[in-house]
Amino acid sequence: MPVFVRGGDLISIQPMAWGEYEPEVVALIKHWADSGHSDFFLDIGANIGLISCQVGHLFKQIHVFEPNPDCLSLLKINLKSMLRQKEFHLHPYALGSQKERLTLMVPFDNWGGAFIASADNEYSPEVLAHKDGFTHFDPSQYQSHEVEVEPVHAVLSQLFSSFNSFGLRKGVIKIDVEGFESLVLKAIASTLPSDFEVLVVFENWNTQACLPTLTPGLNLKADFFHLASDVRPWPLLPRAINSLYNFMRGGHSLFLSPLKQTLQAGTCVLHIGPENT
DSSP states (O other): OOOOOOTTOGGGHHHHHHSOSOHHHHHHHHHHHHTTOOSEEEEESOTTOHHHHHHGGGSSEEEEEOOOHHHHHHHHHHHHHHOTTOOEEEEOSEEESSSEEEEEEEETTOGGGOEEESTTOOSOHHHHHHHTTOSSOOGGGEEEEEEEEEEHHHHHHHHHHHHHHTTOOEEEEEEOOTTOHHHHHHHHHHHSOTTOEEEEEEEEOOTTOBHHHHSTTOOSEEEEEEEEEOSOSSTTSOHHHHHHHHHHHTSOOEEEEEESSBOOSEEEEEEEEOTTO
16 A cells, blocks of 8 residues: 555554555455445544555545544545545544543554543553553553544534435444444444444454443444454364464455344444344
């Protein structure tokens, strides 16, 4: 991809080595866009735009949200480079429960692991540190920024209303907000118009999250899935044997596994739409 990345940063490894980033998520989003959900794309927690750069051209409207001031210049120029024929809307703030200024903690070697220190963050400092490869939370491993936070319900309600006025009702939302996922999911459920259909892909590390609590008051059908893999068909055998088997068969399979009660760790998917979808 003709994009700018930060050498040495964890999220830069894939695009520098293989020319792509999170190909399984990109494949999902492209499939949904090709299946008629190409009206709008929301990238909430865009970082430097690696996902939007790969899929934005498939959608009629693209909105990206990123509060990290160090990422914004790279995000803007990457989108201009990859989405040359598309207009995109950049929102330089985070989404939270209310309008305020909060502290964004950014790991020095993993800008993609930046998180906001707030009572609304459902992840503990230990979980956030573990995600970033640390054994414990140490503030000296992070730089900090004061960032703007806008109320998620108001922002999404205004966006959905705007989409509706243009006849745009089927879209995709990607969420990567390091502990604010539940807050954003609940806001989507409470603000989405009854004639909309959306597919949401999000990162999750809260395996205790009860599914019904994530879509309160929703009058549409909601189905949750986990992006699973058979990369280790024999989990009790050494990884080397599984790797050799995958090499011989030409790769491994990814599939959406339905969730019934709670979320699983990793990439999860939420489909919201009418009962007949």
